[in-house]
Amino acid sequence: xxxxxxxxxxxxxxxxxxxxxxxxxxxxxxxxxxxxxxxxxxxxxxxxxxxxxxxxxxxxxxxxxxxxxxxxxxxxxxxxxxxxxxxxxxxxxxxxxxxxxxxxxxxxxxxxxxxxxxxxxxxxxxxxxxxxxxxxxxxxxxxxxxxxxxxxxxxxxxxxxxxxxxxxxxxxxxxxxxxxxxxxxxxxxxxxxxxxxxxxxxxxxxxxxxxxxxxxxxxxxxxxxxxxxxxxxxxxxxxxxxxxxxxxxxxxxxxxxxxxxxxxxxxxxxxxxxxxxx
Amino acid sequence: xxxxxxxxxxxxxxxxxxxxxxxxxxxxxxxxxxxxxxxxxxxxxxxxxxxxxxxxxxxxxxxxxxxxxxxxxxxxxxxxxxxxxxxxxxxxxxxxxxxxxxxxxxxxxxxxxxxxxxxxxxxxxxxxxxxxxxxxxxxxxxxxxxxxxxxxxxxxxxxxxxxxxxxxxxxxxxxxxxxxxxxxxxxxxxxxxxxxxxxxxxxxxxxxxxxxxxxxxxxxxxxxxxxxxxxxxxxxxxxxxxxxxxxxxxxxxxxxxxxxxxxxxxxxxxxxxxxxxx
Numbered sequence: 001x002x003x004x005x006x007x008x009x010x011x012x013x014x015x016x017x018x019x020x021x022x023x024x025x026x027x028x029x030x031x032x033x034x035x036x037x038x039x040x041x042x043x044x045x046x047x048x049x050x051x052x053x054x055x056x057x058x059x060x061x062x063x064x065x066x067x068x069x070x071x072x073x074x075x076x077x078x079x080x081x082x083x084x085x086x087x088x089x090x091x092x093x094x095x096x097x098x099x100x101x102x103x104x105x106x107x108x109x110x111x112x113x114x115x116x117x118x119x120x121x122x123x124x125x126x127x128x129x130x131x132x133x134x135x136x137x138x139x140x141x142x143x144x145x146x147x148x149x150x151x152x153x154x155x156x157x158x159x160x161x162x163x164x165x166x167x168x169x170x171x172x173x174x175x176x177x178x179x180x181x182x183x184x185x186x187x188x189x190x191x192x193x194x195x196x197x198x199x200x201x202x203x204x205x206x207x208x209x210x211x212x213x214x215x216x217x218x219x220x221x222x223x224x225x226x227x228x229x230x231x232x233x234x235x236x237x238x239x240x241x242x243x244x245x246x247x248x249x250x251x252x253x254x255x256x257x258x259x260x261x262x263x264x265x266x267x268x269x270x271x272x273x274x275x276x277x278x
Numbered sequence: 279x280x281x282x283x284x285x286x287x288x289x290x291x292x293x294x295x296x297x298x299x300x301x302x303x304x305x306x307x308x309x310x311x312x313x314x315x316x317x318x319x320x321x322x323x324x325x326x327x328x329x330x331x332x333x334x335x336x337x338x339x340x341x342x343x344x345x346x347x348x349x350x351x352x353x354x355x356x357x358x359x360x361x362x363x364x365x366x367x368x369x370x371x372x373x374x375x376x377x378x379x380x381x382x383x384x385x386x387x388x389x390x391x392x393x394x395x396x397x398x399x400x401x402x403x404x405x406x407x408x409x410x411x412x413x414x415x416x417x418x419x420x421x422x423x424x425x426x427x428x429x430x431x432x433x434x435x436x437x438x439x440x441x442x443x444x445x446x447x448x449x450x451x452x453x454x455x456x457x458x459x460x461x462x463x464x465x466x467x468x469x470x471x472x473x474x475x476x477x478x479x480x481x482x483x484x485x486x487x488x489x490x491x492x493x494x495x496x497x498x499x500x501x502x503x504x505x506x507x508x509x510x511x512x513x514x515x516x517x518x519x520x521x522x523x524x525x526x527x528x529x530x531x532x533x534x535x536x537x538x539x540x541x542x543x544x545x546x547x548x549x550x551x552x553x554x555x556x
Contacts, residue, residue: 011442094440099524101386102404102438107379126380134412135440160380162372162413164289 001080003087007094007135013086014136017047022168023138025129028052029069029183030078033173037142038082040170049086049136050079053095058124069186088136095131104130106153106160109247113240114149114271117262125150126157133163140166144173146180148260148273152247172272174200180272192265195233199263199272202227206259210276217241217250220259220276228263235264244275279358281365285372285413291364292414295325300446301416303407306330307347307461308356311451315420316360318448325363327414331373336402347464366414373409382408384431384438387525391518392427392549395540403428404435411441418444422451424458426538426551430525450550452478458550470543473511477541477550480505484537488554495519495528498537498554506541513542522553 004010022041026034041048052075059065072089079087103123109115110122133141143151155167173181178200179193188196202224209223221241228236239261241250250257256277263270282288300319304312319326330353337343350367357365381401387393388400411419421429433445451459456478457471466474480502487501499519506514517539519528528535534555541548 007440097437099386099434100438102382102384102435104408104439105381105383107381108377109379131440135442137415156377157380159375160378161382162285162409164413 001076001084001087003076003089005089005091007090010088010090010135014049017049017085019047020045020139021047021049021136023132023136023141024048024050024084025132025141025143026050026052026075027054027068027183028075029071029186030075031173031181031183033144033146033181035078035082036173037144037170038079038084040168041140041142042083044140044168047085048083049088049138050084051088051090051132051136053088053090053128055095055124055128056092057096057127058121060118060120063118064184064187067187069183095128103127104157104161106156109149109152109156112149112242112247112249113238113260114147114262117237122150122153126153129154130157130161130163133158133165138165140168142168142170144171145169145273145275146172146182146271148258148275149247152245178204180270182270184268184270187268188265192233192268195231196263196265196270198228198231198234199261199270202261203259203272203274207274207276215253215255217252217254217257224259224261228261233265237262237264237269241276244278279354279362279365281354281367283367283369285368288366288368288413292327295327295363297325298323298417299325299327299414301410301414301419302326302328302362303410303419303421304328304330304353305332305346305461306353307349307464308353309451309459309461311422311424311448311459313356313360314451315422315448316357316362318446319418319420320361322418322446326361327364327366327416328357328362329366329368329410329414331366331368331406333373333402333406334370335374335405336399338396338398341396342462342465345465347461373406381405382435382439384434387427387430387434390427390520390525390527391516391538392425392540395515400428400431404431407432408435408439408441411436411443416443418446420446420448422449423447423551423553424450424460424549426536426553427525430523456482458548460548462546462548465546466543470511470546473509474541474543474548476506476509476512477539477548480539481537481550481552485552485554493531493533495530495532495535502537502539506539511543515540515542515547519554522556 022045024037104126206220224239241257244258260273300323302315382404502517519535522536538551
């Protein structure tokens with residue numbers, strides 16, 4: 001497994017990899033969610049590239065950029081075990097050279113949900129992912145369903161900018177008690193960690209209600225909301241039932257939808273979601 | 279010479295071209311300025327691709343999108359004579375699919391000059407050029423110095439988004455009487471056409487003054503401005519003496535700079551420029 005930092009080293013080694021190439025972009029501090037993407041990429045490609053980069057432009061001024069957990073030696077061991085060919089850990093100076101002023105933005109689908117709560121977040125995501133796509137020219141790129149809106153946004157970007165790249169989405173990986181895996185779970189104290197299981201419980205209850213014939217978007221949002229707010233440590237930021245492609249909020253009877261939420265536990269913000277009717 | 283329209287045909291033929299590949303993006307209605315770019319690309323590459331696309335998103339709502347001159351059969355004859363390998367004439371539906379909402383924007387260097395006079399123009403330019411770069415993956419791309427700010431903007435975009443592409447700039451090609459070649463020159467009536475020579479005369483006078491030791495940016499702007507306004511058919515929009523990289527307007531003594539202007543003759547808007555001190 002090659003590990004490179006500089007852009008010049010990257011170009012040299014990238015050109016020696018055999019196609020098709022699968023890319024797994026990460027911010028590091030890897031968990032089984034990331035590794036499931038690596039495994040999928042390994043199955044579907046001749047070469048696998050993973051990037052580790054805590055991208056500053058997708059964090060807001062009051063978010064956890066500095067605190068974001070990092071453990072590169074552990075990440076590299078895990079990636080080597082899983083058979084990754086090339087790990088790129090970009091330098092900030094290569095990613096954001098002096099005078100940097102070029103942005104890739106996606107308009108409508110970045111406005112609600114996470115985009116509404118985290119202004120500028122998706123501009124940072126789409127810009128860095130476009131840069132990775134341009135630098136690495138993979139055939140497929142792997143993202144987790146955990147960041148559901150990110151998947152919608154990146155699919156739109158790929159279509160609109162004509163990237164010859166397939167976005168592959170892998171299911172959410174959960175802890176045994178249902179909590180969606182996230183690098184940010186380490187921020188939770190013991191009681192918050194226990195309380196955080198309410199997210200998946202609420203979504204699962206709504207999924208069962210949908211399966212039992214309750215297809216009313218407002219009622220499904222209400223159901224989730226009541227379960228979350230019954231947990232005293234949970235501070236609900238939003239619950240949404242939205243069109244899976246446009247992310248427009250749905251009302252009344254639905255045949256499918258993205259049910260998603262964001263909840264604070266203390267200062268830790270968690271997100272989770274399920275797809276209904278697919 | 280292959281001529282393709284659809285994206286699927288493009289991908290198939292593009293993959294058969296030998297590298298290095300030179301790209302000459304155009305809006306068609308080709309003149310010797312465009313053809314000088316083609317000749318340069320032909321000299322420097324194994325394969326040459328030319329695109330012909332009147333990109334709607336770089337025209338303002340009151341600009342000349344509908345009237346913009348077009349003559350595809352003539353363009354194709356000229357390109358074949360010059361040894362182009364592949365001409366791509368994209369479909370609007372491939373370039374701007376339904377629901378299109380992704381933009382590439384460059385911030386600071388798009389604000390003054392043309393960007394100030396033509397809001398949204400450079401967003402259209404950078405988005406379509408990024409799309410062409412992503413679709414065609416050329417090694418070099420050729421642009422004319424005539425659109426001086428466009429060159430600055432695209433160089434910034436290439437650097438910021440890490441495109442592995444060299445921007446090659448070719449000098450302005452002029453008519454025998456000095457008028458810079460432009461597809462829009464056909465809009466001029468006989469008296470406007472004659473009056474339009476004042477642009478190159480004014481710039482040449484300033485160039486001579488600079489060579490004679492007048493390095494004061496304000497005086498050079500004033501000199502150009504006086505010559506332009508002495509022509510009754512000319513309606514001066516701006517004259518600028520700016521830093522060649524940041525496009526910040528210069529004052530006082532300068533060692534180098536981009537002297538540029540935009541002038542209306544009737545409804546026809548012409549631009550021209552010279553580089554000082556290079």
